[in-house]
Amino acid sequence: MTLTQSVKKPGLVILTGPTAVGKSELAIELARQIGGEIISADSMQVYRQMDIGSAKILPEQMGGIPHHLINVLDPTEEFNVVAFQQLAKEAMAGIYARGHLPVVVGGTGFYIQALLYDIDFTENDEDTALRAGLEELAAAQGSEILYERLRQIDPESCESIHAHNIKRVIRAIEFYEKTGTKISEHNRQQRERTSPYHFVYFVLNDDRDRLYGRIDKRVDRMMQQGLLEEVSALRAAGCTRDMVSMQGLGYKELLDYLDNRCSLEEAVYTLKRDTRHFAKRQLTWFRRERDVLWINKPEYGYDDTRILQYMVRILQERTIM
Numbered sequence: 079m080t081l082t083q084s085v086k087k088p089g090l091v092i093l094t095g096p097t098a099v100g101k102s103e104l105a106i107e108l109a110r111q112i113g114g115e116i117i118s119a120d121s122m123q124v125y126r127q128m129d130i131g132s133a134k135i136l137p138e139q140m141g142g143i144p145h146h147l148i149n150v151l152d153p154t155e156e157f158n159v160v161a162f163q164q165l166a167k168e169a170m171a172g173i174y175a176r177g178h179l180p181v182v183v184g185g186t187g188f189y190i191q192a193l194l195y196d197i198d199f200t201e202n203d204e205d206t207a208l209r210a211g212l213e214e215l216a217a218a219q220g221s222e223i224l225y226e227r228l229r230q231i232d233p234e235s236c237e238s239i240h241a242h243n244i245k246r247v248i249r250a251i252e253f254y255e256k257t258g259t260k261i262s263e264h265n266r267q268q269r270e271r272t273s274p275y276h277f278v279y280f281v282l283n284d285d286r287d288r289l290y291g292r293i294d295k296r297v298d299r300m301m302q303q304g305l306l307e308e309v310s311a312l313r314a315a316g317c318t319r320d321m322v323s324m325q326g327l328g329y330k331e332l333l334d335y336l337d338n339r340c341s342l343e344e345a346v347y348t349l350k351r352d353t354r355h356f357a358k359r360q361l362t363w364f365r366r367e368r369d370v371l372w373i374n375k376p377e378y379g380y381d382d383t384r385i386l387q388y389m390v391r392i393l394q395e396r397t398i399m
Contacts, residue, residue: 089398090275095282096357098292105183115144119184122326131328153323187363195271234262279370
């Protein structure tokens with residue numbers, strides 16, 4: 079199919095949803111049908127050598143569809159929303175130049191929002207003294223003390239930020255201290271921005287019990303595929319728990335086991351529990367987003383063909399393709 083963009087804005091397709099819901103396979107077939115290329119909106123798949131824990135799609139599974147922002151950084155490098163925004167824009171420029179349509183796929187809602195509404199993160203970023211002080215406090219007394227501080231000033235943010243995500247906790251506290259505005263309120267305002275893209279924003283979802291079952295089975299499969307060996311190799315290569323890459327689900331829990339902080343059984347239990355909690359936070363985020371189209375898999379009888387037909391029809395009706 080040929081790409082016909084909006085007269086004023088370039089086209090953009092977003093396919094997101096909670097972890098383990100089945101986005102990757104669906105996205106490949108969608109991209110095939112609409113002449114698309116996939117941009118990963120995942121905070122972990124960007125890293126090399128972190129394949130199993132990130133549930134990274136393998137080259138042989140891509141079906142010939144170009145994938146961007148996968149395997150572009152070493153685990154020792156820092157990745158954040160600003161870096162994602164920059165890399166995604168660069169990828170999109172190339173995709174448009176080839177006459178194709180970008181399909182942004184992944185579960186990191188904050189990244190998607192930043193790209194979709196072209197949010198400017200340069201404000202209040204010059205003075206890093208406060209951030210450094212908060213980082214020192216977390217290192218000395220643990221992340222929980224910062225999380226409790228955030229809960230006191232902005233409890234709404236705690237619904238979408240995990241206590242172990244120190245970077246985002248610090249960012250939220252720092253934003254409040256510098257501006258006097260809660261970052262949850264700031265994010266709400268950003269969601270009211272007008273997007274520079276002519277977009278369709280799909281959110282794939284499933285029944286909670288079925289989704290949680292998929293998560294548990296995925297963790298079991300990761301362990302069978304060698305997740306422990308993957309984390310052990312990263313640790314042996316010098317990766318430490320304070321690195322952004324090693325704070326991802328699957329890595330920090332197994333580091334606890336390797337550092338003799340818990341048994342392997344406890345680590346796997348915690349990974350399953352925290353992944354379920356993560357999925358819940360993802361859904362909380364997506365429900366706050368506007369202009370999204372929810373695709374509930376049970377309503378389609380779990381038939382990907384029917385889901386694809388619906389998505390393509392919507393894209394045709396809205397002249398995205």
